[in-house]
Amino acid sequence: NAGVTQTPKFRVLKTGQSMTLLCAQDMNHEYMYWYRQDPGMGLRLIHYSVGEGTTAKGEVPDGYNVSRLKKQNFLLGLESAAPSQTSVYFCASSYMPRTGGSGDTQYFGPGTRLTVL
């Protein structure tokens, strides 16, 4: 049971290049999330998905796209990278949040450190 894995671990891009970050989970979780972490700002939600084939915008969605073609995978794409997207990206997953607080614990991957020059 690997939990949540992210590929790649590190990447350097030039401005204008594109790339896709892959997140995979083997816990049969319905919900998946992409966050970015910047110094002094905690984690901010980029996009999330409440099930296969669905996606929704989070707090900072601009410049990113996502897809959830399979339940276990959640892809984050940067079509034209900008230096402002230099950050550490975390993927997370959870069961379906329900009344009473069950199912809403999110499990995080190890992160992808992205630098855009």
Place this chain on the structure above:
Amino acid sequence: AQSVTQLDSHVSVSEGTPVLLRCNYSSSYSPSLFWYVQHPNKGLQLLLKYTSAATLVKGINGFEAEFKKSETSFHLTKPSAHMSDAAEYFCVVSEYNQGGKLIFGQGTELSVKP
């Protein structure tokens, strides 16, 4: 709208002394509250979670937190700090009816001196 405020950006303690990391929250509904820890260059690990079953929550590595509704606080404590506790700690709120989205505090960096 819900929010989380961690009252200290940095806390420094000596090994063997108590740890107190402060967190206040704002939420329109009955929230779930979490503390996560992040060691340098690592992912986030769940320390503990409050879901209304008990106001005092015990977590891993000797940490615990007390939910005080009247003060809208969820402070994290540990009786005796260990060098391995040095890390960044995040207080987090979740509302199940908002897609389970988490709102993070800015984080508190804990330093432990020998």
